[in-house]
Every structure is written in structure tokens, then in C-alpha cells.
Amino acid sequence: MTALRFENLTLGYDRHPAIHHLTTxxxxxxxxxxxxxxxxxxxxxxxxxxxxLRPITGRIEGVAERIAYLPQIxxxxxxxxxxxxxxxxxxxxxxxxxxxxxxxxxxxxxxxAIAAVGLEGLERRPIxxxxxxxxxxxxxxxxxxxxxxxxxxDEPFAAVDRRTMDDLLxxxxxxxxxxxxxxxxxxxxxxxxxxxxxxxxxxxxxxxHGDTASVLxxxxxxxxxAIGEAFDEAAPVxxxxx
Amino acid sequence: MDLLxxxxxxxxxxxxxxxxxxxxxxxxxxxxxxxxxxRMSLTGDAMAHAILPGAAIGYLFAGLSLSAMxxxxxxxxxxxxxxxxxxxxxxxxxxxxxxxxxxxxxxALGVTxxxxxxxxxxxxxxxxGTVLALxxxxxxxxxxxxxxxxxxxxxxxxxxxxxxxxxSFLRTVSRxxxxxxxxxxxxxxxxxxxxxxxxxxxxxxGMMVLPGATARFWxxxxxxxxxxxxxxxxxASAAGLLLSFHFGLPSGPAIxxxxxxxxxxxxxxxxxxSVVARHRLRSRHLEA
Numbered sequence: 279m280t281a282l283r284f285e286n287l288t289l290g291y292d293r294h295p296a297i298h299h300l301t302t303x304x305x306x307x308x309x310x311x312x313x314x315x316x317x318x319x320x321x322x323x324x325x326x327x328x329x330x331l332r333p334i335t336g337r338i339e340g341v342a343e344r345i346a347y348l349p350q351i352x353x354x355x356x357x358x359x360x361x362x363x364x365x366x367x368x369x370x371x372x373x374x375x376x377x378x379x380x381x382x383x384x385x386x387x388x389x390x391a392i393a394a395v396g397l398e399g400l401e402r403r404p405i406x407x408x409x410x411x412x413x414x415x416x417x418x419x420x421x422x423x424x425x426x427x428x429x430x431x432d433e434p435f436a437a438v439d440r441r442t443m444d445d446l447l448x449x450x451x452x453x454x455x456x457x458x459x460x461x462x463x464x465x466x467x468x469x470x471x472x473x474x475x476x477x478x479x480x481x482x483x484x485x486x487h488g489d490t491a492s493v494l495x496x497x498x499x500x501x502x503x504a505i506g507e508a509f510d511e512a513a514p515v516x517x518x519x520x
Numbered sequence: 521m522d523l524l525x526x527x528x529x530x531x532x533x534x535x536x537x538x539x540x541x542x543x544x545x546x547x548x549x550x551x552x553x554x555x556x557x558x559r560m561s562l563t564g565d566a567m568a569h570a571i572l573p574g575a576a577i578g579y580l581f582a583g584l585s586l587s588a589m590x591x592x593x594x595x596x597x598x599x600x601x602x603x604x605x606x607x608x609x610x611x612x613x614x615x616x617x618x619x620x621x622x623x624x625x626x627x628a629l630g631v632t633x634x635x636x637x638x639x640x641x642x643x644x645x646x647x648x649g650t651v652l653a654l655x656x657x658x659x660x661x662x663x664x665x666x667x668x669x670x671x672x673x674x675x676x677x678x679x680x681x682x683x684x685x686x687x688s689f690l691r692t693v694s695r696x697x698x699x700x701x702x703x704x705x706x707x708x709x710x711x712x713x714x715x716x717x718x719x720x721x722x723x724x725x726g727m728m729v730l731p732g733a734t735a736r737f738w739x740x741x742x743x744x745x746x747x748x749x750x751x752x753x754x755x756a757s758a759a760g761l762l763l764s765f766h767f768g769l770p771s772g773p774a775i776x777x778x779x780x781x782x783x784x785x786x787x788x789x790x791x792x793x794s795v796v797a798r799h800r801l802r803s804r805h806l807e808a
Contacts, residue, residue: 328692330688330691330692345692352686352688353686353687353688353689354685354686354689355684355685355686358557358684358685359736359739359740359741359742359745360681360741360742365685365686368682368685368686368689371682371690371694372693375678375694376675376677376678376679376696377675404740420689424693
């Protein structure tokens with residue numbers, strides 16, 4: 279089964295493509311890393327999948343009704359007077375909505391999720407008092423409660439220490455074992471090789487997608503690097519066919 | 521004791537003023553908490569000024585008519601809030617700039633209309649309010665607005681909090697983001713219109729912003745903060761009215777000054793994050 283199918287997809291800003299003519303598909307239950315140089319269109323691709331950005335041309339098919347998405351820079355207001363438990367419980371929105379009661383069963387799930395990310399005892403801590411790693415655990419915890427079949431993560435380990443990263447990677451692996459499809463933008467090839475069976479290498483266009491070991495070949499990586507990251511103001515209209 | 525209660529027991533206009541102000545407290549103060557949390561306190565100020573020309577136009581066409589001025593104020597306020605919201609959501613401009621642009625346009629338009637009609641109507645009432653002359657219709661309007669606004673806030677509480685805390689998350693899980701945003705702006709305008717009947721367009725926003733800012737220093741959670749804000753607004757209203765009665769001060773500014781006193785005390789001595797609280801915490805740090 280295919281979880282996502284990209285058909286000649288072009289996404290960008292002000293007519294400049296961040297990624298163009300992408301045609302590939304992601305299998306259901308895949309654990310895929312998205313890698314590529316800065317400006318390759320990785321974050322843009324995730325924004326396209328969640329629907330934050332509309333395609334300039336082409337299509338994304340098979341997008342699950344429920345997606346759990348962790349953006350690169352969370353817009354979360356850390357000075358807002360709210361505790362860890364409340365932020366985590368936001369993950370239940372799809373089930374409880376604006377008016378639904380958060381019953382005993384839901385509360386137990388929140389408690390389990392908080393324990394699973396290793397934040398027991400911090401339920402009542404205001405989010406302004408958390409460290410960067412703890413905050414990332416909170417966001418993972420919220421993702422977990424969203425109980426989505428498709429999980430998108432944009433550089434989830436950019437600002438966390440080794441131990442936090444290992445804990446969070448273990449969680450990702452567990453979610454994947456539960457049958458969820460995981461797409462994560464990552465920069466460290468070490469982690470990608472060790473934990474992600476499939477990889478999508480992009481650099482404004484698809485370089486390679488498949489088995490991690492063969493995608494991360496020297497040849498593919500140097501091709502990815504060769505594609506400049508800056509927009510060319512005088513770029514001609516792209517005439518490439520699908 | 522007599523100084524505190526006699527004005528209200530002896531004079532009907534003082535009782536009416538107090539009831540009106542308490543109604544405004546219940547509607548406007550919780551809105552003020554959200555304005556403060558969303559860093560929109562100045563936005564409230566801008567919207568209050570946007571209401572003035574609408575109310576003035578109503579005044580021009582129908583004289584000192586409660587409904588004409590209310591409708592005029594609502595239309596002007598909503599137009600500015602919606603237009604600013606639209607520009608924020610569909611262009612590069614941020615909310616503060618787009619709102620400032622629209623309220624300036626609205627203000628200039630109002631002043632132009634008033635001056636070209638060459639009317640000598642006294643707009644002092646609109647500017648500074650008539651809290652000591654609230655009639656039955658005005659009181660019913662204030663109470664109705666407070667009731668509607670409490671119900672809507674209760675219904676939209678979760679999306680409103682999420683829209684403040686993490687707007688992009690709310691957008692990925694729900695379509696309620698825009699609803700919550702515009703409903704909130706609508707409530708703010710509604711309460712500012714209620715406020716201007718009593719305190720005038722210049723002072724109305726004081727009943728919104730000052731209780732919210734004061735409550736931040738006394739409560740940890742949003743719910744409690746709203747309760748504190750309502751209490752602060754109601755008590756300061758009574759205090760302001762008494763000051764105005766005993767010392768012959770203009771009542772609208774007296775109420776806002778009472779709120780200002782509560783705010784100043786809270787900035788210094790408040791329980792959460794005030795000057796004193798922060799200083800005390802700094803000098804005695806914990807083991808871990």
C-alpha cells in the first residue's frame with residue numbers, strides 16, 4: 279500500500295521552486311529519512327504534505343486524514359502560562375475537539391504518554407521552565423497522542439543532546455513498529471544509516487529515493503551538493519516535462 | 521462604612537453606574553486576559569479608536585441614540601477588525617501594522633465626515649462616556665453583551681487558548697483557527713462598544729487591558745487569571761465611582777485610575793513574576 283504519492287510535484291515561493299518535478303511514492307509503514315543540503319526543499323515538502331503550502335503544479339495523493347506534524351521551528355509560545363500536561367493533552371484535539379470532555383481513559387493515556395517520553399513528575403511544570411530537550415520531549419509526547427498513521431518530523435533532533443536523541447529515536451522506531459509511516463528530515467547521516475531503512479535524497483529535485491545504503495552513495499551526495507541553493511532572480515521559466 | 525455604601529444606597533444613578541461597570545467587568549476583563557496573552561494589548565487600543573468614528577457617525581445621523589451609536593461603533597469596529605484580519609492572513613503584513621493602518625484610515629474618515637457636516641454636536645459624551653447617566657436600555661445592552669461574551673468565551677475556550685499558545689498546531693489539526701480568531705476579535709469590538717457607553721471610546725479599553733495585565737501577576741493558569749481580572753475590574757469600578765462621587769472627579773477616568781493603581785501595586789508586589797517576586801527568587805536559589 280502507498281501512503282503518499284507525489285506526481286510531478288512542484289512547491290515553491292513566488293514562482294521560485296523550492297522543489298520541482300518530484301515524482302515518487304512513500305510506502306505505508308515506511309520509516310524514511312529526507313536528506314539534502316540546506317535549501318533543498320525538505321521543509322517545503324513537509325509543508326506541502328500537511329497542506330500549509332499549495333502545489334504550484336502537480337499533486338500529492340493519498341494524504342492521510344490525520345497527520346502528526348512537528349515543524350522545524352515550533353510556533354509555540356514558551357511564555358504562555360500553561361503546564362506540560364495541558365500542552366500534551368492538545369494532542370487529543372481530534373478526539374475531544376473544542377467541547378469534548380477529557381475523561382479518565384484519556385487522562386490515563388496522557389499520563390502513559392508522559393511516562394513514555396520520560397517526563398514523569400513534570401506534569402505540572404510550566405512550559406517556560408523546561409530545557410530545550412525537555413520541550414522536544416513534550417512535543418513528541420503530543421505527537422504520540424495524536425495517534426496518526428502518518429508522522430512528519432522536521433529536524434527533530436536539531437537542538438537536543440545525545441541521550442534525548444536516543445530516547446526519541448527509540449520512540450520513532452516503536453511508532454514505526456506499530457505500523458505508522460514516518461518521514462523525518464535529518465542532517466546526520468550516521469543516524470539516518472543506523473535508524474532509517476529508506477531515504478529520500480533531494481536537492482530542489484529528487485536525486486534518489488530507496489534503500490538508505492544505496493541512496494547515500496558518494497556519487498548521489500556530490501550531485502546533491504552541486505545543485506546551488508540560492509534562487510536565481512533571472513532564472514528562466516522551467517520547461518522540464520513531467 | 522457610610523462613605524463606602526451610602527452613595528450606592530442613596531443614589532439611583534450610582535447604583536446604575538455600578539451595575540453597568542460590573543457588567544462590563546464580566547465581559548471585557550476576560551477578553552483583556554487573552555489580549556495580554558496574545559501580545560495584542562495595543563491592538564485593543566487601536567480597535568477602541570476605530571470605534572469612535574462609527575459611533576460619531578451614528579450620533580450625527582440619529583442624535584444621542586443608543587442604537588444608532590451602538591450600530592455605528594459595531595460596524596466601524598468590525599470592519600476594521602475584519603479588514604485587518606484579512607490583510608494579516610493573506611498578505612505579508614503582520615497584525616499590528618495592518619490594524620494600525622486600518623484604524624488610522626477609519627479615524628481619519630470619521631473626523632472628515634464630522635467636520636464636513638459642520639455639526640456642533642458635543643462629542644464629549646462619546647469620548648469620555650456617560651457612566652453616571654446610564655438609562656435602562658443602556659444597562660440592558662451592557663448586560664446582554666456581557667452575557668453573550670461569557671458564553672462565546674466558554675464555548676471557544678480551548679481553541680482560543682490553542683490559538684494563542686501554538687497557532688500552527690491548531691491549524692494542522694483543526695479548521696477552527698480562523699473561527700476562533702475572528703470570533704475573538706468580534707467579542708473584543710462588542711465589549712469595547714459596551715465600554716464606550718459607560719467610559720467613552722478613549723477609556724473603554726482601560727477596562728479590558730488593565731485587568732488583564734494586572735491578573736497576570738496573580739495567577740498561574742489562564743482560567744484563574746480571567747477570574748482575577750473580572751474581580752479586579754469590578755472592585756476598581758466601585759472604587760473609581762466612589763472616588764468620583766466623593767472628590768468630584770470625572771467618573772470614567774477615576775475608574776481607569778483605580779485600575780491603574782491596582783496594576784501598579786501588582787507590578788511591584790504581585791505573586792507571579794513581579795518585581796519583588798523575581799528579586800526574592802533570585803537571591804534564594806534552590807539546590808536543583
